[in-house]
Structure formats: structure tokens, C-alpha cells
Amino acid sequence: MKPKVLVYSKVDPKVLDFVKQTCEVVYFEGLEEETFPTFLHELKDAHGILGAGLKVDDDLLKNAPQLKVVSNISVGYENLHLPAISARGVMATNTPGVLNDTVADLIMGLMLSTARRLPELDQFVKTGQWDSNLGEQYFGLDIHQKVLGIIGMGGIGSAVAKRAHHGFDMEILYHNRSRKPDAEEKYAASYCTMEELLQNSDFVLLMTPLTPETEKLMGEKEFSLMKKSAIFINSSRGKTVDEEALIQALQTGEIYGAGLDVFVNEPVEVDNPLLSMKNVVTLPHIGSATYETRYKMAMSAATNLVAGLKGETPTNLLNKPVNI
């Protein structure tokens, strides 16, 4: 009998076909309030789940006694409670690597958009405000030859360092849990403390996972250390930043601007002050959102899932389940 898999996010039909070769699939195309009870019902005899963002903790797992694999279609996995998953002998997987270049491209775009005020000036042109006497009101800041500080020099951080160093001639500073000799050699990246990085960077990119240690990693003290001319970029998770402190730093001119792909609450509330600031560029968490990369992520997650269900060790296994 084929193992039963619940796919709870929309994926390319080719990915579904791949999973169907070895599994019986129940497809949800996304979980809504109305579909969640059916999902829970189907979970009772499911062997695997595949999708993005579902909170998987003991509360959910107690409805899933047959479960063997939880496959996340994302690199971030703060939605997975690994101790609970491991304790029940279940494997958890994510999708690192395949999205690095796409997210790094987007981050370069965010840096340029914020420094050169692209969305604001796009509106300027489209609303007929462009006249021949334009002066400093449309000036921005250069990004080439500036200093970029990267907090979290992992897969994505390194892909940004590559673009910034080789493409934009930027100087790279980084802070990470451990030294990254590869980035030091290839992108002339200099390792430094958080404090040194914040004080010396023209652009500060936060690119760590969300963990208890990184929650509100950027707060009032950290923003106060940044240059007044500096731009803050966040494409990690909203909760790595104290959003109140960021709003304050922007309102008081402690920093020049911010480019944000992630927020504490997503979708962000329409009355969030960040949305009405001209010096803030916002995006709806689209770092990896291209057709090509979302396909690769879903296929990577499907490959992990199928491997786990066949009793093999998935390439991107995150945990050590008991009894395995």
C-alpha cells in the first residue's frame, strides 16, 4: 500500500506527479479556516505532510500517529517544533540552497530600491509630478563602493556578499556564529562584532534564522549604533527585529531608511507606521518568489519527503528522530 501524504500548499503539478509515483496524495492547495478540520481528519492516517509554514508541534502531532516525515517547503523552519517532532520519531526537512540566488537578487533590489528611492520615484513619474526643474528632491544614495554589513553569513548572506563584492565593488563586513573562511577569501569579507558591524556599515542586512537567540536581535541599542546615513535591510523574519524600535529609529532619523521583505505580523497591518514612511520600501515576503525557485523548492521538499518515506535519510534532514 502506498503511504498517504497531505500536500497543504499549492505546488506545481509536476511536483504532485512526482509524489504520486510513490504516495497516495490528498491535496489542499493551501489551508484555510474552512479546510483545516478536513486536514486534521486526513492527518489521522497520514504518513507525510508537505507544505510551507504550518505550525507543527505536539498539539498537531498527537492527531497524526502514523506520521513519518514533515517536509517544509522553505529554508526557515521556526514553524517546526523539532524536539516534539523528534520525540515522536518523525523526520523534519527543509529546502536550503536552492533559493539562495533568488533571495540574494531580491535583496540587491531592495538595497537599490531603498537607496535610490525607486518605488517613490516611480509614483512621482506616474502621478505627473515630473517637471523640468527637478533637483535634489529625487536624489538618493549610492550603493557601489559602500560598506555592507551582513548579520548571518549563511547560504543567502554569502550569495549577497558575492553580488555586492563582485558586482557593486562593496566592502563586506559580517557577523556570524562562526567564522566563514570561504566568504573571507572569495568576497574579502571581514569578520567583526555586531557593534563594529553596526557602527561601520552603510547597509546592514539581517539574514539569520529566527531562533530564541535572534528574536529582536535588532533593537533600540542596535539601531542607535548605526550611522544616520545607513539603510537597514531585513529579509530574514520579522521577529528578528524589534519593530517598535525600528519605527522609532526611522521616525527620529537615527537611520536613513529601511528595505523590508518581512514583518512581525504577516500580512502586515495597514495601519503599521512603516507603511506610510517614504524612506521605507516594503515587500510582501517574496524573497524566493519566482516560478523557477518555487518549483525547485517544492521539488526539493518532495524529494526529501519521498526519501524519508522510503526509509532513506533525506538530504535536508533537520533532526534526529528517536527510534530511527
Ligand SMILES: NC(=O)C1=CN([C@@H]2O[C@H](COP(=O)(O)OP(=O)(O)OC[C@H]3O[C@@H](n4cnc5c(N)ncnc54)[C@H](O)[C@@H]3O)[C@@H](O)[C@H]2O)C=CC1
Ligand atoms: N524573505 C524570504 O523570502 C526568505 C527568508 N529566509 C530567511 O532567511 C534565513 C536564513 O536563510 P539561509 O541563509 O538559507 O540560512 P543559513 O542557515 O544558511 O544561514 C544562516 C546563518 O545565520 C547564522 N546565525 C544563526 N544564528 C545566529 C546568531 N545568533 N548570530 C549570528 N549569526 C547567526 C548561522 O551561523 C548561519 O551562518 C532563513 O532561516 C529564513 O528565516 C530564507 C529564505 C527566503
Ligand SMILES: O=C(O)C(=O)CO
Ligand atoms: O524559505 C523561507 O524560509 C522563506 O521565507 C520563503 O522562501
